[in-house]
Amino acid sequence: MSTREDILARVRANLGVNADDVARLRAARAALAAGSSGPRPHLQGDLAARFRAKSEAMASTVDAVATLSELPGAVARYLVSVGLPLRATCWPVLAGLDWVAAGVMIEARAANGDDLTGITGCFCAIAETGTLMLASGPDTAATTSLLPETHIAVVPVSRIVPAMEEGFALLRAEQGDDLPRAVNFVSGPSRTGDIEQTIVLGAHGPYRVHLILVEDRPSPDSGP
Incomplete structure (x- = not known):
């Protein structure tokens, strides 16, 4: 583990943030960046x-x-x-x-x-x-x-x-x-x-x- 990662790991530990929290945050950011959307109604006409x-x-x-x-x-x-x-x-x-x-x-x-x-x-x-x-x-x-x-x-x-x-x-x-x-x-x-x-x-x-x-x-x- 690098010095940077070691410092961040200690900060997360003191804040009560575990590895699962970090993974969920990264997944959320990736989903936002992808810009995908769910089912939507098809608008017809003007x-x-x-x-x-x-x-x-x-x-x-x-x-x-x-x-x-x-x-x-x-x-x-x-x-x-x-x-x-x-x-x-x-x-x-x-x-x-x-x-x-x-x-x-x-x-x-x-x-x-x-x-x-x-x-x-x-x-x-x-x-x-x-x-x-x-x-x-x-x-x-x-x-x-x-x-x-x-x-x-x-x-x-x-x-x-x-x-x-x-x-x-x-x-x-x-x-x-x-x-x-x-x-x-x-x-x-x-x-x-x-x-x-x-x-x-x-x-x-x-x-x-x-x-x-x-x-x-x-x-x-x-x-x-």
Whole structure:
């Protein structure tokens, strides 16, 4: 046994780690590195259509625009339809759009408890379950999707993937070892059924989630 192995063996012994524990850890690391997956459902048809149907089934509302330049107008129409002020906080990547022409007052910053509406992009979207995958970062604050009562998310159709496995594979492919501190999955408005098994929206976060699908292809970063 080498000096290094001897030292590590003593450390393991003092920590109560035996050879079986080490073998299981190595096996787990090898399985993760292999990237194998178990049986999965086969998704048929258009991913965007499935994502929309699954999202609406979980009480999200969904709109669609052809290009990102149409986003401010779509946001303005939605805010008016639900009786909200034409004001929101957004991820910085969206701040350069023509919000003034749409009559929407935008602040490119992380949301706080006083903000009624937060607008985000998404890292990708999961067609199988109608779920948003959001990766946190300096310009993709998690609070913007969690604190306001209304969350509006921009979903490029090109970033809709079949399932969560493809979402994590895309994250590893694009960010490598520089993974985000947090990855949040959003499947419709926050809800609970703890009280008399009655579903209540907005229990732990937004009680409105509005998704705007964008047909054109964005830059391949984490948003929008």
